[in-house]
Amino acid sequence: MTGRDHLYELLCSYDDAEDPLPAFYAVWCEGLDKREVARRLGADLGSATAATFGDCAGITMHAYGDRAILVGKAGTWIAVIGDRPCASGSALKAISDDGVRAISMGWSPGGPGPVTYAVDGTIVTQFEITNPNVRSGAAPDALDSHMTGLRFHLNGDQMGEEAPVEVAESITSALRLIGRVTGVEINKRWLGAVHALYVIPEGEPG
Numbered sequence: 001m002t003g004r005d006h007l008y009e010l011l012c013s014y015d016d017a018e019d020p021l022p023a024f025y026a027v028w029c030e031g032l033d034k035r036e037v038a039r040r041l042g043a044d045l046g047s048a049t050a051a052t053f054g055d056c057a058g059i060t061m062h063a064y065g066d067r068a069i070l071v072g073k074a075g076t077w078i079a080v081i082g083d084r085p086c087a088s089g090s091a092l093k094a095i096s097d098d099g100v101r102a103i104s105m106g107w108s109p110g111g112p113g114p115v116t117y118a119v120d121g122t123i124v125t126q127f128e129i130t131n132p133n134v135r136s137g138a139a140p141d142a143l144d145s146h147m148t149g150l151r152f153h154l155n156g157d158q159m160g161e162e163a164p165v166e167v168a169e170s171i172t173s174a175l176r177l178i179g180r181v182t183g184v185e186i187n188k189r190w191l192g193a194v195h196a197l198y199v200i201p202e203g204e205p206g
Contacts, residue, residue, distance in 0.1 A: 005172050007176065023109060026186075027091070028079050028182050029077060029100055030077045030078075050195075053081060069086060072196065074184045075184035087104035087105065103178055114129065115129055123137045131154070147177055152173050153165055154166065
């Protein structure tokens with residue numbers, strides 16, 4: 001898959017339901033090992049089991065009770081597939097403490113959320129996936145150098161005569177941006193590989 005929406009379509013291909021993958025949240029961080037990332041997200045470190053993304057593509061929809069995160073190495077970074085609390089600003093502040101870099105994105109049935117980038121416990125930039133002009137943080141333009149050629153704005157004709165941007169392309173652009181930051185774009189090999197699935201017990205803060 002090489003189209004403008006190829007990464008969104010790749011993730012959706014792991015959902016057997018009639019509708020496309022209804023929700024997806026992920027965090028990438030640099031400077032920690034898998035267990036420390038899981039610990040900072042409130043996971044029970046003794047709960048680790050082996051799993052692939054295909055085994056748990058629906059973990060983002062857990063609203064009550066215990067939660068789960070899939071944690072695996074992605075180049076020099078650690079990638080975490082989880083739920084909305086794992087990709088929140090408060091979670092990124094906790095993960096990025098002590099000089100760590102972290103970046104997250106995601107979407108829900110209500111639509112795409114933000115891309116959030118944190119360093120050393122501080123939100124550096126946060127912007128809406130479908131409209132990067134809506135942004136905040138200590139340095140809102142920090143990721144602009146990685147955004148060349150990517151299209152985000154829904155219904156926006158950013159490339160002359162090219163077609164308007166739709167949600168799938170906007171989400172793919174966010175994933176490509178993160179790939180440029182981390183050096184490893186999410187791909188079929190990573191999604192099909194065995195990683196560690198941790199449980200976050202009910203009541204742990206998100």
